[in-house]
Amino acid sequence: MASERMTVAKAMVKALTAEGVKTVFGYPGAAICPFYDELINSDIRHILVRHEANGGHAASGYARMTRKPAVAIATSGPGATNIITAIATAYMDSIPMVVITGQVSSEQIGRDVFQEADITGAAEPFVKHSYLVKNPAEVPVIFKNAFYIAGTGRPGPVLIDMPFDVQKAEIDFEYPETVDIRSYKPSVQGNKLQIKRAIAAIRNSKKPLICAGGGIFTAGAEKLLQQFMQLADIPVVNTMMGLSSVPADNPLYYGMIGMHGVKCANYAINHCDLLILLGARVGDRAVTAINRLDGITVIHIDVDPAEIGKNLAATIPVVGDVRYILQQLIEQAENYDHYDWRQELNTVKNQSEPKAAAKDGFVNPKEFIKRLAKKLPSDVIISADVGQNQIWTCNNIELKSGRLITSGGMGTMGYSVPAALGAKAASPMSEVIAICGDGSFQMQFMELATMIQHDIPVKIIVMSNNRLGMVREVQTNAYGNRLTAVFLDGSPDFIKLAESYGIPAKRVTDIKDADGAIDEMLGAKGCYLLEARVAEDEKTIL
Amino acid sequence: MKHTISILVENHAGVLARVAGLFARRGFNIDSLAVGVTEDEKVSRITIIADGTAYTLEQIEKQLNKLIDVIKVRHLPTEELLSRELVLIKVSCLPSQRAELISIAEIAKAKISDISVNTMTLELSDSVSRIKTFEELLRPYGIKETVRTGSIAMQKGGASMK
Structure with a gap:
């Protein structure tokens, strides 16, 4: 392929096109203008978000659907620092992203000029890799490598900081076809000996348990997971990041583990004799009683060797792509039968829960989510925010199909709406619903405008209790109910607010009206906001 | 426990x-650090002496390997270690004390790098423990300034890290 003379700005757009990028999320500023001036000449759809962090979260939602690196753009200085939270959120949840920031001109770097920030320095703890581009000629290779690094191995965000003068420089552009980074060769296949040891451990186990995490989605291994658990008759629990990787109505599925997980999932973790961690990193909120696991056999399967042994000592570490390793396991596994173990778990699962009730004028949030779950179309994408709403959603939505996304590692409030927006942009035929609280909604409702402007019809459920509910609960339980800084007085009328954007909205204050309101929301062609009023003392878990 | 980690x-x-940021944010302590280019000018070597348990060491190695710019990480075993630091020590030295200091330098295999009316600067490249002994020998004369590099280290014998 012959090279072509062009500006770096044009080369950047060409590189994005070569990477198959169809949509980008961004917010312009002076330092990134050369790039924007070329972006308009391309077929790439630019979605103008209303805050850079939301551009990053939207790219995250988009990437979680396409499973390829998504692109977010910000300008120098405050634009770049604003997007750091989204970079950190993506880093914690291993979401592939390429973030492009404008930077002041090369000769001005280090002089504290207007809108200058050392963004590669500031974002260093949260990126898989970053580039501050100094040599314009390296731009094609840097873009090629950035997409490769972001999307392979354990995915993550890669930052490319583009000084103004570099964007305007002219280069001979030729996009590389292959990548060769000598220091970056992620493992794919699992070590054969380790696979053998894993199979032997499974054969000898009476009470095996699979704990499936977000790595299942990264690897695109949902089908293989179901095949393997079925074949080997092994019960499965999920971390929060792994939710919706197994249909909730599968008899081998026992729910979400962790501090906020369900009883039978935690019972399973605490009584298994073999734990198979699949693309899960044993986060502190996921495995709370970690000491119990010291005596048992742990097979830890992850693409990132640094996660194995970090939080939990693994008896049998297997490094590689979960997809390939599951294939290897399926080839060697036999038809086991763990009837007694399943019966033991079923007994816990079937223990009756207290009846969900609510005070007059309020909706029980768990019951509300359960009713919502019954009506969801099969291709639904649920984007849960952070706080009580997240746990109510995660434990009660019980998706039989579709996908749940949320900020699991970082716990970033204000993630759900922009992530839903990004997911909808990637999957326009799917029903996409963001579920948030009135605290998190007020961190992100500026994106209602983005949805209207770009015709991205997302449905939003606001579980409002005029409180920062999860903090309120911590204060109730651990600080003698001395409630401070958790009251959301002064909040707007969310119905009127939505209507001011031209978005139809309804408030539900009685569970009797929930079904009708959910039907109306699901039937709406465009955006819709449904507010469910929740009592201020509602608990996160039972 | 001290570990010598060689990073290409x-x-x-x-x-x-x-690299330094990774150590800081993961709570790994650096005792000493030395950086220099290798036989291949596109590759630098960072030698770090770090303190920590076997768990810490494993994490350091794994986390370093995740950095895209890190080509290779090697924990050098203590028993096969060739390790050197370079030290420059400026001591007070009256003309009458010169002969004494010269003989100390000879015994320690140190060089006299500079001299002035009232000072002498000695240079020594040696292991950390021998440098410490050397410093103690000079202390009675009055150490005015010490400048010391971090340790550089290499595996003994025919093996090389590439």
């Missing part, structure tokens, strides 16, 4: 910051 990295701007 791409010779780019900012790589040292990435």
Whole structure:
């Protein structure tokens, strides 16, 4: 392929096109203008978000659907620092992203000029890799490598900081076809000996348990997971990041583990004799009683060797792509039968829960989510925010199909709406619903405008209790109910607010009206906001 | 427990910051650090002496390997270690004390690098423990200034890290 003379700005757009990028999320500023001036000449759809962090979260939602690196753009200085939270959120949840920031001109770097920030320095703890581009000629290779690094191995965000003068420089552009980074060769296949040891451990186990995490989605291994658990008759629990990787109505599925997980999932973790961690990193909120696991056999399967042994000592570490390793396991596994173990778990699962009730004028949030779950179309994408709403959603939505996304590692409030927006942009035929609280909604409702402007019809459920509910609960339980800084007085009328954007909205204050309101929301062609009023003392878990 | 970690990295701007930042944010302590280019000018070597348990060491190695600019990480075993520091020590030295200091330098295999009316500067390249002994021998004369590099280290014998 012959090279072509062009500006770096044009080369950047060409590189994005070569990477198959169809949509980008961004917010312009002076330092990134050369790039924007070329972006308009391309077929790439630019979605103008209303805050850079939301551009990053939207790219995250988009990437979680396409499973390829998504692109977010910000300008120098405050634009770049604003997007750091989204970079950190993506880093914690291993979401592939390429973030492009404008930077002041090369000769001005280090002089504290207007809108200058050392963004590669500031974002260093949260990126898989970053580039501050100094040599314009390296731009094609840097873009090629950035997409490769972001999307392979354990995915993550890669930052490319583009000084103004570099964007305007002219280069001979030729996009590389292959990548060769000598220091970056992620493992794919699992070590054969380790696979053998894993199979032997499974054969000898009476009470095996699979704990499936977000790595299942990264690897695109949902089908293989179901095949393997079925074949080997092994019960499965999920971390929060792994939710919706197994249909909730599968008899081998026992729910979400962790501090906020369900009883039978935690019972399973605490009584298994073999734990198979699949693309899960044993986060502190996921495995709370970690000491119990010291005596048992742990097979830890992850693409990132640094996660194995970090939080939990693994008896049998297997490094590689979960997809390939599951294939290897399926080839060697036999038809086991763990009837007694399943019966033991079923007994816990079937223990009756207290009846969900609510005070007059309020909706029980768990019951509300359960009713919502019954009506969801099969291709639904649920984007849960952070706080009580997240746990109510995660434990009660019980998706039989579709996908749940949320900020699991970082716990970033204000993630759900922009992530839903990004997911909808990637999957326009799917029903996409963001579920948030009135605290998190007020961190992100500026994106209602983005949805209207770009015709991205997302449905939003606001579980409002005029409180920062999860903090309120911590204060109730651990600080003698001395409630401070958790009251959301002064909040707007969310119905009127939505209507001011031209978005139809309804408030539900009685569970009797929930079904009708959910039907109306699901039937709406465009955006819709449904507010469910929740009592201020509602608990996160039972 | 002290560990000597030898890291081959791409010779780019900012790589040292990435490595040092990783140690800082993961709570790994650096006792000493030395950086220099290798036989291949595109590759630098960072030698770090770090303190920590076997768990810490494993994490350090794994986390370092995740940095894209890190080409190779090697924990050098203590028993096969060739390790050197360089030290420059400026001591007070009256003309009448010169002969004494010269004989100390000879015994320690140190060089006299500079001399003035009232000072003498000695240079020694040696292991950390021998440098410490040397410093103690000079202390009675009055050490005015000590400048010391971090340790550089290599595995003994025919093996090389590439």
